[in-house]
Amino acid sequence: MVTRHSFLIPAFDLYSSSKLHTLPFMRKSLVLILSLFVAVFIFSKCINNAKASTDPRGNIYAGAASCRQCHQAVYDSFIGTGHFNSTAAAGKKNIHGSFENGHNEFHYTDGSMVKMEASDSGFYQAEYKDGKKLGAYRFDIIFGGKNAQTYAYLANKRMYELPVSHYNSINGWATSPGYLGNTPFFKRPLIAGCFECHTSYIRTNTNMTPNEISEEYVEGTLIHGIDCERCHGPAQNHVNYHEAYPEEKNAKYILKNLSLSRQQKTDACAVCHSGNDRVMMASRFNFKMGDTLENMYIPFANAKKGEPDVHGNQFGLLSKSRCYLQSSTMTCNTCHSPHSDAVKSPAIYSQKCLACHSEATHNFCPKAATMGESIKNNCIDCHMPLQPSGAIMYQVAGKEDMTAYMLRNHRIAVYGTPDK
Numbered sequence: 026m027v028t029r030h031s032f033l034i035p036a037f038d039l040y041s042s043s044k045l046h047t048l049p050f051m052r053k054s055l056v057l058i059l060s061l062f063v064a065v066f067i068f069s070k071c072i073n074n075a076k077a078s079t080d081p082r083g084n085i086y087a088g089a090a091s092c093r094q095c096h097q098a099v100y101d102s103f104i105g106t107g108h109f110n111s112t113a114a115a116g117k118k119n120i121h122g123s124f125e126n127g128h129n130e131f132h133y134t135d136g137s138m139v140k141m142e143a144s145d146s147g148f149y150q151a152e153y154k155d156g157k158k159l160g161a162y163r164f165d166i167i168f169g170g171k172n173a174q175t176y177a178y179l180a181n182k183r184m185y186e187l188p189v190s191h192y193n194s195i196n197g198w199a200t201s202p203g204y205l206g207n208t209p210f211f212k213r214p215l216i217a218g219c220f221e222c223h224t225s226y227i228r229t230n231t232n233m234t235p236n237e238i239s240e241e242y243v244e245g246t247l248i249h250g251i252d253c254e255r256c257h258g259p260a261q262n263h264v265n266y267h268e269a270y271p272e273e274k275n276a277k278y279i280l281k282n283l284s285l286s287r288q289q290k291t292d293a294c295a296v297c298h299s300g301n302d303r304v305m306m307a308s309r310f311n312f313k314m315g316d317t318l319e320n321m322y323i324p325f326a327n328a329k330k331g332e333p334d335v336h337g338n339q340f341g342l343l344s345k346s347r348c349y350l351q352s353s354t355m356t357c358n359t360c361h362s363p364h365s366d367a368v369k370s371p372a373i374y375s376q377k378c379l380a381c382h383s384e385a386t387h388n389f390c391p392k393a394a395t396m397g398e399s400i401k402n403n404c405i406d407c408h409m410p411l412q413p414s415g416a417i418m419y420q421v422a423g424k425e426d427m428t429a430y431m432l433r434n435h436r437i438a439v440y441g442t443p444d445k
């Protein structure tokens with residue numbers, strides 16, 4: 026570890042040295058030579074001490090593991106979140122669905138079947154027709170897990186989505202979102218967009234021929250999950266600085282959240298939470314905390330008209346709420362902590378509502394008159410109801426209709442009383 030002594034104090038000593046003052050004719054050149062020497066000395070020290078990582082994003086990124094030594098509480102909480110585990114290499118522990126006989130088959134209406142099979146070389150979705158095995162595709166990458174999981178396999182440097190996904194709400198296998206239950210399909214390309222919102226980085230090959238619809242991915246460049254620097258930006262200099270000056274308690278070489286405007290704060294979340302229906306001018310990987318998201322879209326090419334979908338567009342919905350429009354302070358972090366998952370307790374969210382709405386401030390719910398104190402346990406089922414996504418639907422074996430995927434509507438408003 027470098028200390029102030031090893032490379033800064035010598036420089037000050039030389040400039041204030043009395044010897045230099047007694048030799049005025051030599052002063053200029055001596056100072057020049059000495060400062061050159063010092064510069065080279067400092068430079069070589071910096072090179073030696075400035076740790077550079079081998080992060081695929083470049084050596085200005087340090088990687089999440091390096092944050093733990095100084096931010097242990099944040100780190101330990103964060104590694105359990107949906108963000109950090111948004112993608113992962115597939116393995117026995119993290120595939121949620123069952124591989125046991127009787128629970129590992131998905132039957133299509135054309136007589137085909139996809140069977141989840143485990144072997145020494147990995148986990149597979151195998152395609153069968155009339156009892157004959159036609160092929161098997163490996164679970165390589167897992168997307169998600171909080172509500173649903175979908176899987177990718179790699180073939181010829183390209184990524185494809187497997188036809189069967191796992192849904193917690195039915196505790197079982199069903200078609201991947203948007204796939205029909207009539208016949209299995211293994212060729213849906215998994216485009217870079219999925220990675221831009223679900224991972225910290227992957228590099229694509231730009232030499233794409235026009236008849237290819239999916240990108241070629243560069244081996245060894247994938248950083249699974251959403252890591253610290255995906256939100257906070259590159260932090261190798263921050264790490265180097267604080268390792269060199271452990272007594273410094275003021276954060277250096279890292280953006281301070283407090284210095285951001287509300288728009289910048291929400292944009293840091295909205296880059297992945299404002300839907301996917303506007304044309305981007307650059308990869309979402311280029312977005313850094315502090316940037317303005319609006320500048321990344323092609324101007325004038327507006328998003329689809331109508332109500333934003335409850336899936337993936339929390340910002341679009343929240344920003345239509347009077348709570349957001351008529352307060353200057355509401356951000357995603359009013360209700361969420363960036364280093365933990367969404368809490369499941371309606372009462373905790375209600376406390377957030379009560380911070381702005383109360384009888385005392387005369388903007389409380391008229392229902393309080395009939396509901397009494399109990400109203401304080403759950404504002405959200407009435408004002409942020411669970412609703413089906415129009416973008417994500419799937420088919421359960423043997424069911425004709427598509428099954429809905431339910432999410433919270435982030436447009437805080439007056440809805441009908443929930444029917445339950």
Ligand code: HEC
Pocket residue numbers: 087088089091092093094095096253254257260261263264267268273274275276277279280281282283
């Ligand atoms: C050698 C110690 C050290 C390491 C390693 C380190 N930090 Fe820090 N960090 C600090 C100190 C000291 C502060 C200032 C006190 C505080 O806020 O905890 C800080 C503050 C921060 C802040 C708050 C900035 C603000 O004021 O809003 C962020 C964000 C941050 N660090 C991110 C990271 C990330 C990401 C990593 C890993 C890539 C990392 N740090 C690694 C020492 C470190």
Ligand code: HEC
Pocket residue numbers: 107108110111112168169170171172221222223224251255256293294295296297298357358361362363366367368
């Ligand atoms: C790089 C893209 C990205 C950024 C930036 C991002 N998110 Fe997310 N967020 C996701 C994805 C993808 C998921 C789904 C993760 C999963 O379960 O696979 C998610 C999930 C969540 C969840 C649900 C977690 C749970 O309990 O299941 C919350 C809450 C959330 N994000 C809030 C935020 C907030 C607040 C910010 C800004 C501080 C933010 N996100 C920034 C991509 C992002």
Ligand code: HEC
Pocket residue numbers: 107168169170171172173174175186215216218219220222223296297298299300301335336337338339432
């Ligand atoms: C614009 C950003 C964005 C893009 C692009 C995107 N997602 Fe997501 N995805 C999210 C967010 C945010 C969530 C979590 C909250 C929600 O569903 O609204 C999510 C949720 C998921 C989930 C459920 C996660 C869980 O833990 O329950 C899966 C699976 C998933 N996405 C897979 C994909 C795949 C595969 C693609 C590409 C075809 C893709 N996503 C493209 C942002 C995105």
Ligand code: HEC
Pocket residue numbers: 089092093096099100103104108251252253254255256257282283358363364
């Ligand atoms: C989803 C985006 C996101 C991710 C991922 C993320 N952070 Fe943060 N972090 C934030 C935001 C937003 C704040 C400001 C919170 C606030 O002011 O309430 C913050 C605040 C901080 C702070 C200062 C306040 C505190 O809680 O101590 C530190 C330190 C920090 N983050 C470190 C990390 C480290 C280390 C990781 C990875 C282990 C990480 N962050 C991952 C968004 C993120």
Ligand code: HEC
Pocket residue numbers: 347348349351352354355359374375377378379380381382388404405408409437438439
């Ligand atoms: C940061 C402060 C703030 C928070 C937190 C907040 N609101 Fe609001 N809300 C407002 C403001 C400001 C308005 C508009 C003027 C008013 O009614 O005071 C508003 C308006 C509303 C309205 C009327 C909506 C309409 O379309 O007419 C409802 C309902 C509401 N809030 C419910 C909630 C609920 C439920 C929560 C918690 C999930 C919540 N608010 C959290 C500030 C907030």
Ligand code: HEC
Pocket residue numbers: 291294295298339340343355356357358359360361367368369370374377405409431432433434435437
């Ligand atoms: C007024 C409070 C409030 C604010 C502000 C808020 N959320 Fe939420 N969020 C909730 C509630 C309540 C849930 C549902 C938690 C549950 O029951 O599981 C939720 C859940 C989520 C989920 C999980 C998916 C789902 O629908 O259950 C994501 C992702 C999410 N929020 C992202 C965001 C983002 C991004 C922002 C900022 C644009 C944001 N939230 C702002 C209250 C809020």
Ligand code: HEC
Pocket residue numbers: 375378379382388389390391392400401402403404405407408439440441442443
């Ligand atoms: C049983 C459903 C239900 C619950 C629970 C509920 N509300 Fe309401 N709320 C309504 C309805 C319906 C209205 C529309 C006014 C009416 O019909 O009386 C409303 C109106 C409001 C308004 C708008 C008042 C105005 O004058 O524009 C606010 C603010 C509000 N609620 C906040 C809350 C908060 C905060 C909570 C939790 C402490 C809450 N509500 C709990 C159903 C509910």
